[in-house]
Amino acid sequence: MMSALSKYVFYPAWDLKDGSQRLVEWRQLEKQQWWSQDNLGRLQLNRLRTLLSYAEEHSPYYRKIFKQLGFKAKDIQKLTDIERIPVTTKQDIRNGGDQFISDQLEKQALVSAKTGGSTGVSLNLYFDETCQEKRNAAQLMADRWSGWDLGMKRASVWGNPPVPGSVKQKLRHNLLDRTVYLDTMDLNDQSMSSFVERWRKEKPGAVFGHAHSIYIFAKYLLQKGITDLRPQGIVATSMMLLEHERASIEQAFGCKVTNRYGCEEVGLIACECEQHNGMHINLPHVYVEFLDANDRPVTQGEPGKVVVTDLNNFAMPLIRYRVEDVGVFGERVCECGRGFPLLERLEGRVADFLRLPAGGQVSGISLVERTLTKVPGIEQMQLIQEQINEVAINRVKGREYTEKTDKELEQAMREVFGEEVVLTINDVEEIPQEASGKYRFSICRVNQ
Ligand SMILES: [Zn+2]
DSSP, X not given: OHHHHIIIIIHHHHHHHTTOSHHHHHHHHHHHTTSOHHHHHHHHHHHHHHHHHHHHHXXXXXXXXXXXXXXXXXXXXXXXXXXXXXXXXXXXXXXXXXXXXXXXXXXXXXXXXXXXXXXXXXOEEEEOHHHHHHHHHHHHHHHHHTTOOTTOOEEEEESSOOOOOSHHHHHHIIIIIOEEEEEGGXXXXXXXXXXXXXXXXXXXXXXXXXXXXXXXXXXXXXXXXXXXXXXSEEEEOSSOOOHHHHHHHHHHHTSOEEEEEEETTTEEEEEEOTTOSSEEEOTTTEEEEEEOXXXXXXXXXXXEEEEEEESSOOSSOOOSEEEEEEEEEEOOOOTTOOSSOEEEEEEEEGGGEEEOTTSOEEEHHHHHHHHHHHSTTEEEEEEEEEETTEEEEEEEEOTTOOHHHHHHHHHHHHHHHOSSSEEEEEEOSSOOOOTTSOOOXXXXXXXX
Protein backbone atom coordinates (compact mmCIF):
# COMPACT_ATOMS: atom_id res chain seq x y z
CA MET A 1 0.00 0.00 0.00
CA MET A 2 2.71 2.46 1.04
CA SER A 3 4.73 1.48 -2.04
CA ALA A 4 1.86 2.28 -4.41
CA LEU A 5 1.08 5.53 -2.60
CA SER A 6 4.69 6.55 -2.77
CA LYS A 7 4.95 5.70 -6.47
CA TYR A 8 1.72 7.33 -7.66
CA VAL A 9 1.14 10.11 -5.15
CA PHE A 10 4.20 11.26 -3.23
CA TYR A 11 6.77 11.15 -6.04
CA PRO A 12 4.74 13.20 -8.53
CA ALA A 13 3.52 15.57 -5.80
CA TRP A 14 7.01 16.25 -4.58
CA ASP A 15 8.36 16.86 -8.04
CA LEU A 16 5.48 19.20 -8.82
CA LYS A 17 6.12 21.15 -5.66
CA ASP A 18 9.80 21.55 -6.46
CA GLY A 19 9.11 22.31 -10.13
CA SER A 20 11.34 19.34 -10.86
CA GLN A 21 12.24 18.00 -14.25
CA ARG A 22 13.00 14.62 -12.82
CA LEU A 23 9.84 12.70 -13.59
CA VAL A 24 9.41 14.39 -16.96
CA GLU A 25 12.94 13.36 -17.92
CA TRP A 26 12.50 9.89 -16.46
CA ARG A 27 9.39 9.26 -18.58
CA GLN A 28 11.37 10.35 -21.63
CA LEU A 29 14.27 8.06 -20.79
CA GLU A 30 11.86 5.17 -20.34
CA LYS A 31 10.92 5.64 -24.02
CA GLN A 32 14.35 6.58 -25.34
CA GLN A 33 16.02 3.41 -24.08
CA TRP A 34 14.00 1.47 -26.69
CA TRP A 35 14.78 3.81 -29.61
CA SER A 36 16.85 2.60 -32.54
CA GLN A 37 20.57 3.36 -32.59
CA ASP A 38 19.96 5.75 -35.53
CA ASN A 39 17.42 7.81 -33.62
CA LEU A 40 19.61 7.85 -30.53
CA GLY A 41 22.57 8.95 -32.66
CA ARG A 42 20.54 11.90 -33.96
CA LEU A 43 19.43 12.82 -30.44
CA GLN A 44 23.04 12.75 -29.28
CA LEU A 45 24.28 14.85 -32.18
CA ASN A 46 21.62 17.51 -31.50
CA ARG A 47 22.45 17.59 -27.81
CA LEU A 48 26.17 17.69 -28.48
CA ARG A 49 25.76 20.63 -30.88
CA THR A 50 23.69 22.51 -28.31
CA LEU A 51 26.26 21.87 -25.59
CA LEU A 52 29.23 22.86 -27.76
CA SER A 53 27.49 26.06 -28.92
CA TYR A 54 26.75 26.97 -25.33
CA ALA A 55 30.32 26.24 -24.21
CA GLU A 56 31.69 28.24 -27.13
CA GLU A 57 29.70 31.23 -26.03
CA HIS A 58 29.65 30.99 -22.25
CA SER A 59 32.49 28.84 -20.88
CA PRO A 60 35.65 31.00 -20.89
CA TYR A 61 37.84 27.86 -20.84
CA TYR A 62 36.31 26.25 -23.94
CA ARG A 63 35.76 29.58 -25.68
CA LYS A 64 39.51 30.08 -25.61
CA ILE A 65 40.31 26.53 -26.75
CA PHE A 66 37.78 26.61 -29.59
CA LYS A 67 39.16 29.94 -30.73
CA GLN A 68 42.74 28.67 -30.76
CA LEU A 69 41.62 25.66 -32.81
CA GLY A 70 39.39 27.61 -35.13
CA PHE A 71 36.62 25.26 -34.06
CA LYS A 72 33.03 26.34 -34.55
CA ALA A 73 30.29 24.41 -32.79
CA LYS A 74 27.85 25.01 -35.63
CA ASP A 75 30.16 23.24 -38.08
CA ILE A 76 29.88 19.92 -36.29
CA GLN A 77 28.38 17.42 -38.75
CA LYS A 78 28.84 14.09 -37.00
CA LEU A 79 29.62 12.91 -33.49
CA THR A 80 33.25 12.08 -34.27
CA ASP A 81 33.90 15.73 -35.23
CA ILE A 82 34.31 16.24 -31.49
CA GLU A 83 37.71 14.53 -31.81
CA ARG A 84 39.12 17.88 -32.99
CA ILE A 85 38.75 19.18 -29.43
CA PRO A 86 41.53 18.08 -27.07
CA VAL A 87 40.74 15.85 -24.10
CA THR A 88 40.02 17.63 -20.79
CA THR A 89 41.96 16.15 -17.88
CA LYS A 90 41.41 16.42 -14.14
CA GLN A 91 44.52 18.58 -14.05
CA ASP A 92 42.98 20.94 -16.65
CA ILE A 93 39.95 21.38 -14.40
CA ARG A 94 42.18 21.88 -11.40
CA ASN A 95 44.15 24.57 -13.23
CA GLY A 96 41.21 26.14 -15.08
CA GLY A 97 38.92 26.27 -12.04
CA ASP A 98 36.14 28.81 -12.48
CA GLN A 99 37.08 29.33 -16.13
CA PHE A 100 34.96 26.27 -16.90
CA ILE A 101 31.83 27.75 -15.34
CA SER A 102 29.28 29.53 -17.51
CA ASP A 103 29.62 33.32 -17.43
CA GLN A 104 25.82 33.52 -17.41
CA LEU A 105 25.51 31.94 -13.99
CA GLU A 106 26.45 32.78 -10.43
CA LYS A 107 28.63 30.09 -8.93
CA GLN A 108 26.89 30.49 -5.57
CA ALA A 109 23.56 29.55 -7.11
CA LEU A 110 24.84 26.22 -8.43
CA VAL A 111 24.92 22.77 -6.89
CA SER A 112 28.48 21.89 -6.03
CA ALA A 113 30.21 18.57 -5.56
CA LYS A 114 33.72 17.67 -4.61
CA THR A 115 35.22 14.50 -5.99
CA GLY A 116 37.36 12.22 -3.88
CA GLY A 117 41.09 12.50 -4.23
CA SER A 118 41.78 8.81 -4.77
CA THR A 119 43.27 9.43 -8.20
CA GLY A 120 45.48 12.10 -6.66
CA VAL A 121 43.42 15.04 -7.87
CA SER A 122 40.38 16.30 -6.01
CA LEU A 123 38.01 18.54 -7.98
CA ASN A 124 35.31 21.09 -7.33
CA LEU A 125 32.44 20.62 -9.74
CA TYR A 126 29.30 22.61 -10.37
CA PHE A 127 25.98 21.94 -12.04
CA ASP A 128 22.52 23.44 -12.03
CA GLU A 129 19.31 21.98 -10.59
CA THR A 130 18.05 20.79 -13.98
CA CYS A 131 21.25 18.86 -14.57
CA GLN A 132 20.94 17.23 -11.18
CA GLU A 133 17.30 16.34 -11.80
CA LYS A 134 18.20 14.73 -15.11
CA ARG A 135 20.92 12.73 -13.42
CA ASN A 136 18.44 11.57 -10.81
CA ALA A 137 16.05 10.60 -13.62
CA ALA A 138 18.75 8.41 -15.19
CA GLN A 139 19.32 6.78 -11.82
CA LEU A 140 15.61 6.03 -11.58
CA MET A 141 15.62 4.39 -14.99
CA ALA A 142 18.66 2.29 -14.16
CA ASP A 143 17.41 1.44 -10.65
CA ARG A 144 14.35 -0.10 -12.30
CA TRP A 145 16.55 -2.28 -14.52
CA SER A 146 17.74 -3.96 -11.32
CA GLY A 147 14.26 -5.03 -10.24
CA TRP A 148 13.63 -2.10 -7.88
CA ASP A 149 10.60 0.09 -8.62
CA LEU A 150 9.37 3.52 -7.62
CA GLY A 151 8.01 3.49 -4.10
CA MET A 152 9.95 0.43 -2.93
CA LYS A 153 12.15 0.86 0.10
CA ARG A 154 15.88 0.71 -0.33
CA ALA A 155 18.66 -0.75 1.72
CA SER A 156 21.88 1.19 1.36
CA VAL A 157 25.35 -0.02 2.18
CA TRP A 158 27.34 3.21 2.14
CA GLY A 159 29.96 5.09 4.03
CA ASN A 160 28.65 8.10 5.97
CA PRO A 161 24.87 7.67 5.64
CA PRO A 162 23.05 10.99 5.36
CA VAL A 163 21.04 11.69 8.50
CA PRO A 164 17.93 13.72 7.74
CA GLY A 165 18.14 17.08 9.52
CA SER A 166 15.44 19.58 8.63
CA VAL A 167 11.73 18.85 8.80
CA LYS A 168 11.60 18.90 5.01
CA GLN A 169 14.41 16.39 4.81
CA LYS A 170 12.73 14.16 7.38
CA LEU A 171 9.45 14.31 5.51
CA ARG A 172 11.15 13.53 2.25
CA HIS A 173 13.11 10.71 3.84
CA ASN A 174 9.96 9.07 5.22
CA LEU A 175 7.81 9.49 2.15
CA LEU A 176 10.20 9.06 -0.71
CA ASP A 177 13.66 7.89 0.16
CA ARG A 178 12.53 5.24 2.62
CA THR A 179 16.00 3.90 3.02
CA VAL A 180 17.57 1.54 5.53
CA TYR A 181 21.28 2.28 5.95
CA LEU A 182 24.24 0.18 6.89
CA ASP A 183 27.19 2.47 7.54
CA THR A 184 30.21 0.88 5.89
CA MET A 185 32.56 2.97 7.98
CA ASP A 186 31.48 0.79 10.86
CA LEU A 187 31.08 -2.78 9.61
CA ASN A 188 31.13 -5.36 12.37
CA ASP A 189 29.03 -8.29 13.56
CA GLN A 190 26.94 -6.04 15.76
CA SER A 191 26.19 -3.36 13.18
CA MET A 192 25.42 -6.02 10.57
CA SER A 193 23.17 -7.92 12.96
CA SER A 194 21.11 -4.82 13.76
CA PHE A 195 20.96 -4.03 10.02
CA VAL A 196 19.47 -7.51 9.46
CA GLU A 197 16.83 -6.74 12.12
CA ARG A 198 15.96 -3.42 10.50
CA TRP A 199 15.84 -5.10 7.09
CA ARG A 200 13.35 -7.70 8.39
CA LYS A 201 11.14 -4.92 9.72
CA GLU A 202 11.36 -2.59 6.73
CA LYS A 203 11.61 -5.19 3.93
CA PRO A 204 13.50 -3.10 1.35
CA GLY A 205 12.98 -3.96 -2.32
CA ALA A 206 16.59 -3.48 -3.30
CA VAL A 207 20.05 -2.98 -1.88
CA PHE A 208 22.48 -0.36 -3.17
CA GLY A 209 26.12 0.12 -2.33
CA HIS A 210 29.77 -0.33 -3.11
CA ALA A 211 30.35 -3.85 -4.43
CA HIS A 212 32.91 -4.83 -1.84
CA SER A 213 30.81 -3.53 1.07
CA ILE A 214 27.78 -5.50 -0.12
CA TYR A 215 30.11 -8.48 -0.43
CA ILE A 216 31.26 -8.16 3.20
CA PHE A 217 27.64 -8.10 4.30
CA ALA A 218 26.83 -11.06 2.01
CA LYS A 219 29.67 -13.06 3.57
CA TYR A 220 28.23 -12.30 7.00
CA LEU A 221 24.81 -13.59 5.91
CA LEU A 222 26.34 -16.76 4.48
CA GLN A 223 28.36 -17.40 7.64
CA LYS A 224 25.35 -16.90 9.88
CA GLY A 225 23.11 -18.97 7.62
CA ILE A 226 20.70 -16.03 7.20
CA THR A 227 18.61 -16.74 4.12
CA ASP A 228 15.51 -14.59 4.53
CA LEU A 229 16.82 -11.29 3.09
CA ARG A 230 15.38 -11.45 -0.40
CA PRO A 231 15.56 -8.16 -2.34
CA GLN A 232 14.26 -7.84 -5.89
CA GLY A 233 17.39 -6.01 -6.97
CA ILE A 234 21.00 -5.46 -5.95
CA VAL A 235 22.89 -2.51 -7.41
CA ALA A 236 26.67 -2.49 -7.04
CA THR A 237 28.13 0.89 -7.85
CA SER A 238 31.78 1.01 -7.02
CA MET A 239 32.91 0.23 -10.57
CA MET A 240 34.98 -2.89 -9.89
CA LEU A 241 32.71 -5.84 -9.20
CA LEU A 242 34.95 -8.88 -8.86
CA GLU A 243 33.42 -12.08 -10.22
CA HIS A 244 33.82 -14.12 -7.04
CA GLU A 245 32.25 -11.29 -5.04
CA ARG A 246 29.32 -11.17 -7.44
CA ALA A 247 28.83 -14.93 -6.98
CA SER A 248 28.85 -14.70 -3.16
CA ILE A 249 26.44 -11.76 -3.15
CA GLU A 250 24.03 -13.56 -5.48
CA GLN A 251 24.19 -16.67 -3.31
CA ALA A 252 23.52 -14.74 -0.09
CA PHE A 253 20.53 -12.78 -1.41
CA GLY A 254 19.16 -15.20 -4.02
CA CYS A 255 19.13 -12.30 -6.47
CA LYS A 256 21.21 -11.14 -9.44
CA VAL A 257 23.67 -8.27 -8.98
CA THR A 258 23.31 -5.26 -11.28
CA ASN A 259 26.68 -3.68 -11.94
CA ARG A 260 26.66 0.06 -12.47
CA TYR A 261 29.26 2.56 -13.58
CA GLY A 262 29.11 6.25 -12.91
CA CYS A 263 31.03 9.05 -11.29
CA GLU A 264 30.44 12.22 -9.35
CA GLU A 265 31.59 14.32 -12.30
CA VAL A 266 28.99 13.22 -14.86
CA GLY A 267 26.50 10.95 -13.06
CA LEU A 268 25.37 7.62 -14.53
CA ILE A 269 27.58 6.42 -17.38
CA ALA A 270 26.42 2.82 -17.85
CA CYS A 271 24.46 0.11 -16.08
CA GLU A 272 23.58 -3.54 -16.57
CA CYS A 273 20.02 -4.38 -17.55
CA GLU A 274 18.16 -7.50 -16.44
CA GLN A 275 20.36 -9.55 -18.82
CA HIS A 276 23.46 -8.81 -16.69
CA ASN A 277 25.66 -9.06 -19.74
CA GLY A 278 27.47 -5.77 -20.31
CA MET A 279 26.39 -2.28 -19.23
CA HIS A 280 24.10 -0.06 -21.34
CA ILE A 281 25.57 3.38 -21.87
CA ASN A 282 23.30 6.25 -20.76
CA LEU A 283 23.29 7.61 -24.29
CA PRO A 284 20.87 10.54 -23.95
CA HIS A 285 23.05 12.01 -21.19
CA VAL A 286 26.65 11.14 -21.99
CA TYR A 287 28.74 10.83 -25.11
CA VAL A 288 31.43 8.25 -24.33
CA GLU A 289 34.69 7.58 -26.19
CA PHE A 290 37.40 4.98 -25.62
CA LEU A 291 40.88 6.30 -26.41
CA ASP A 292 44.43 4.98 -26.67
CA ALA A 293 47.60 6.49 -25.19
CA ASN A 294 47.65 9.13 -27.96
CA ASP A 295 44.00 10.04 -27.44
CA ARG A 296 42.98 8.31 -30.67
CA PRO A 297 39.93 6.00 -30.67
CA VAL A 298 40.88 2.39 -29.91
CA THR A 299 39.86 -0.49 -32.15
CA GLN A 300 36.53 -2.08 -31.23
CA GLY A 301 37.00 -4.59 -28.41
CA GLU A 302 40.32 -3.11 -27.25
CA PRO A 303 40.58 -1.52 -23.79
CA GLY A 304 40.58 2.28 -23.93
CA LYS A 305 40.65 5.25 -21.57
CA VAL A 306 37.09 6.35 -20.90
CA VAL A 307 36.42 9.92 -22.06
CA VAL A 308 32.98 11.41 -21.41
CA THR A 309 31.11 14.48 -22.61
CA ASP A 310 28.30 15.37 -20.22
CA LEU A 311 25.32 16.43 -22.35
CA ASN A 312 23.40 17.74 -19.32
CA ASN A 313 25.85 20.08 -17.68
CA PHE A 314 25.67 23.59 -19.09
CA ALA A 315 26.69 25.32 -15.87
CA MET A 316 30.17 23.80 -16.02
CA PRO A 317 30.57 22.08 -19.38
CA LEU A 318 32.81 19.03 -19.40
CA ILE A 319 33.75 18.14 -22.95
CA ARG A 320 35.83 15.02 -23.61
CA TYR A 321 36.56 14.64 -19.92
CA ARG A 322 38.99 11.84 -19.10
CA VAL A 323 37.60 9.93 -16.16
CA GLU A 324 40.84 7.96 -15.61
CA ASP A 325 39.13 4.60 -16.01
CA VAL A 326 39.80 1.96 -18.64
CA GLY A 327 36.90 0.18 -20.34
CA VAL A 328 36.02 -1.92 -23.35
CA PHE A 329 33.25 -0.89 -25.75
CA GLY A 330 31.24 -3.60 -27.52
CA GLU A 331 29.35 -3.67 -30.79
CA ARG A 332 27.20 -6.54 -29.60
CA VAL A 333 23.49 -5.87 -29.34
CA CYS A 334 21.92 -6.82 -26.00
CA GLU A 335 19.15 -9.40 -26.05
CA CYS A 336 16.86 -7.06 -24.10
CA GLY A 337 16.39 -4.96 -27.25
CA ARG A 338 17.39 -1.61 -25.74
CA GLY A 339 19.07 0.77 -28.16
CA PHE A 340 21.73 1.94 -25.72
CA PRO A 341 25.10 0.43 -26.73
CA LEU A 342 27.15 -1.71 -24.38
CA LEU A 343 30.18 -1.07 -22.26
CA GLU A 344 31.40 -4.67 -22.21
CA ARG A 345 33.51 -4.34 -19.11
CA LEU A 346 35.68 -2.06 -17.04
CA GLU A 347 39.31 -2.95 -16.59
CA GLY A 348 39.87 -0.65 -13.66
CA ARG A 349 41.13 2.81 -13.13
CA VAL A 350 44.18 4.01 -14.94
CA ALA A 351 45.84 4.09 -11.50
CA ASP A 352 44.87 0.43 -10.94
CA PHE A 353 47.26 -0.72 -13.65
CA LEU A 354 50.56 -1.94 -12.27
CA ARG A 355 53.85 -1.39 -14.04
CA LEU A 356 56.02 -4.30 -15.08
CA PRO A 357 59.77 -3.86 -14.54
CA ALA A 358 60.40 -5.36 -17.98
CA GLY A 359 58.08 -2.74 -19.51
CA GLY A 360 54.35 -2.87 -20.05
CA GLN A 361 51.43 -2.86 -17.66
CA VAL A 362 49.09 -5.33 -16.06
CA SER A 363 45.52 -4.71 -14.94
CA GLY A 364 45.80 -5.00 -11.16
CA ILE A 365 42.13 -5.90 -10.81
CA SER A 366 42.42 -8.81 -13.26
CA LEU A 367 45.56 -9.96 -11.50
CA VAL A 368 43.85 -9.89 -8.10
CA GLU A 369 40.86 -11.73 -9.53
CA ARG A 370 43.02 -14.40 -11.15
CA THR A 371 45.18 -14.92 -8.07
CA LEU A 372 42.15 -15.28 -5.81
CA THR A 373 40.83 -18.08 -8.02
CA LYS A 374 44.22 -19.72 -8.48
CA VAL A 375 45.66 -19.68 -4.96
CA PRO A 376 43.51 -21.36 -2.29
CA GLY A 377 43.45 -19.86 1.20
CA ILE A 378 43.17 -16.16 0.38
CA GLU A 379 39.95 -14.40 1.24
CA GLN A 380 40.78 -10.94 -0.10
CA MET A 381 43.84 -9.16 -1.35
CA GLN A 382 45.14 -5.78 -2.40
CA LEU A 383 48.24 -4.92 -4.41
CA ILE A 384 50.18 -1.72 -3.81
CA GLN A 385 53.10 -0.82 -6.03
CA GLU A 386 55.20 1.87 -4.37
CA GLN A 387 58.21 1.58 -6.69
CA ILE A 388 58.67 -0.15 -10.00
CA ASN A 389 60.49 -3.00 -8.21
CA GLU A 390 58.45 -3.00 -5.00
CA VAL A 391 55.02 -4.57 -4.62
CA ALA A 392 53.23 -4.95 -1.31
CA ILE A 393 50.49 -7.55 -1.04
CA ASN A 394 47.88 -7.09 1.67
CA ARG A 395 46.08 -10.37 2.07
CA VAL A 396 43.30 -11.59 4.31
CA LYS A 397 43.59 -15.28 5.21
CA GLY A 398 40.80 -17.53 3.97
CA ARG A 399 39.47 -20.72 5.48
CA GLU A 400 41.77 -22.93 3.40
CA TYR A 401 44.87 -21.02 4.44
CA THR A 402 47.96 -23.19 5.08
CA GLU A 403 51.68 -22.47 5.28
CA LYS A 404 51.80 -23.18 1.54
CA THR A 405 49.44 -20.32 0.68
CA ASP A 406 51.93 -17.46 0.88
CA LYS A 407 54.52 -19.45 -1.10
CA GLU A 408 51.98 -20.01 -3.87
CA LEU A 409 50.94 -16.38 -3.70
CA GLU A 410 54.53 -15.25 -4.08
CA GLN A 411 55.00 -17.69 -6.96
CA ALA A 412 51.92 -16.34 -8.75
CA MET A 413 53.23 -12.77 -8.37
CA ARG A 414 56.74 -13.72 -9.54
CA GLU A 415 55.27 -15.16 -12.73
CA VAL A 416 53.96 -11.70 -13.52
CA PHE A 417 56.56 -9.33 -12.04
CA GLY A 418 59.73 -11.41 -12.43
CA GLU A 419 62.51 -12.24 -9.99
CA GLU A 420 63.91 -8.76 -9.32
CA VAL A 421 60.82 -7.34 -7.67
CA VAL A 422 60.74 -7.13 -3.88
CA LEU A 423 57.47 -8.69 -2.73
CA THR A 424 56.13 -8.08 0.76
CA ILE A 425 53.15 -10.05 1.98
CA ASN A 426 51.24 -8.34 4.79
CA ASP A 427 48.80 -10.31 6.89
CA VAL A 428 45.77 -8.02 7.36
CA GLU A 429 42.33 -8.45 8.89
CA GLU A 430 40.58 -6.57 6.13
CA ILE A 431 41.26 -4.41 3.10
CA PRO A 432 41.35 -0.78 4.24
CA GLN A 433 38.74 1.61 2.87
CA GLU A 434 39.35 4.92 1.16
CA ALA A 435 37.96 8.01 2.89
CA SER A 436 35.02 7.86 0.40
CA GLY A 437 34.07 4.39 1.66
CA LYS A 438 35.27 2.78 -1.59
CA TYR A 439 37.73 -0.06 -1.77
CA ARG A 440 40.65 -0.33 -4.14
CA PHE A 441 42.27 -3.67 -4.80
CA SER A 442 45.16 -2.41 -6.81
CA ILE A 443 47.03 0.84 -6.38
CA CYS A 444 50.01 1.98 -8.44
CA ARG A 445 52.04 4.83 -7.03
CA VAL A 446 54.74 4.69 -9.68
CA ASN A 447 54.51 7.68 -12.01
CA GLN A 448 52.44 6.64 -15.02
ZN1 LIG B 1 20.18 -5.16 -22.15
